[in-house]
Ligand code: ADP
């Protein structure tokens with residue numbers, strides 16, 4: 001590392017010190033060199049500059065981490081009481097708050113997201129997720145079903161930790177994606193081998209250290225950095241891993257599913273989306289336009305639940321689209337750590353090429369570029385907030401997840417009833433989220449029932465609460481994170497029947 005490099009002035013002492021350190025694997029409570037000794041460069045996506053390097057893990061590193069997790073599961077962690085796990089998790093949440101500035105700065109510089117969002121949304125959000133799941137640790141229990149067997153029986157169910165879990169996460173929300181998986185696994189009493197994205201491993205590594213400091217025993221949370229293949233692939237296929245939880249692309253999700261079939265480990269998948277936003281003419285149109293913009297342009301559209309297909313009634317269409325274009329054109333693009341930045345870059349050169357490729361494909365297939373288009377920044381991976389109109393099903397921009405700040409806008413009219421509006425909104429292989437804008441209660445609830453999506457927001461674009469299950473219908477995935485549903489992902493149910501007649 002070049003120690004003479006200049007840091008962004010918004011980076012505090014702690015973040016600078018962390019960036020300047022060697023970033024190794026976390027195995028059995030210790031920083032560990034990878035077997036290969038190789039390093040992956042970690043970039044600032046707003047400049048393309050290298051900000052750190054991280055150990056490049058291999059399949060043998062995964063073996064070591066899984067061994068550590070297995071030992072911790074058989075040993076200390078399974079003997080820790082639920083109340084003790086709660087206390088440790090609450091301490092972990094406090095430590096996150098104590099290091100909030102450092103975590104937010106690291107998250108911003110590595111993911112490109114504006115610092116205020118990291119500081120005011122992501123960091124408090126993961127502390128709340130920990131506290132919410134910490135509460136469940138002492139409330140996980142079974143039932144005593146009434147059975148109709150002959151004679152007298154005492155039957156009950158136990159809910160037990162699933163065991164060693166592999167958690168493979170993406171680069172868009174490094175802190176949140178880590179904590180959505182770590183918190184329920186800890187509450188349930190599982191041990192973990194986590195693989196962060198090769199592009200954004202820094203904050204997960206810092207969380208791993210804070211977990212140890214909070215009293216999470218060595219081996220309970222192991223972190224192996226490196227590429228999807230070999231590290232993720234080895235975890236998904238590993239015979240001594242009991243469950244794999246994945247968030248990322250559908251393509252990689254399918255690979256994980258195949259790899260997991262060897263030992264039939266449990267699989268949960270949180271994949272992409274192409275989420276519809278439906279604006280009825282009686283809605284608060286100003287609020288709807290603002291909501292749409294924050295959903296698709298916040299974090300440059302790199303959100304699996306981003307509202308990327310907009311359906312507006314023709315009477316409201318021009319007003320809503322003009323308001324969106326005005327906001328989009330006025331958005332200040334820049335470095336996540338610069339004051340006033342409203343939208344940062346996308347994560348990589350590859351992602352930049354992918355998103356701009358989609359925009360061109362839309363134009364070639366007959367869509368109209370209503371706002372935005374390719375970026376003009378000379379360095380970093382920036383795309384302007386973009387709106388396409390005259391979009392039709394069958395166009396790639398309509399059918400495929402772009403994962404960038406690109407909104408596809410369509411119209412409906414009085415000729416369309418709720419069934420046909422819902423059919424258009426459901427016209428995708430995905431089913432993650434949907435958003436309905438109306439001031440009519442019946443329209444809201446009747447539309448909500450008709451949508452094939454795991455998350456429906458009314459007069460809102462998101463509902464980031466730890467208690468609300470998050471996940472998708474159809475090809476958006478398997479299982480639900482957050483809420484008690486997340487605890488279910490990390491537990492097995494055992495039915496015990498006792499014959500009292502002998
Ligand atoms: P992207 O390609 O945009 O990074 P992915 O869905 O491929 O999106 O990546 C999400 C996570 O999955 C990352 O941590 C990545 O390293 C990991 N990954 C990629 N390929 C595989 C694979 N074959 N097996 C397991 N994990 C993988």
Ligand code: MG
Nearest residue numbers: 228249251252
């Ligand atoms: Mg990939």
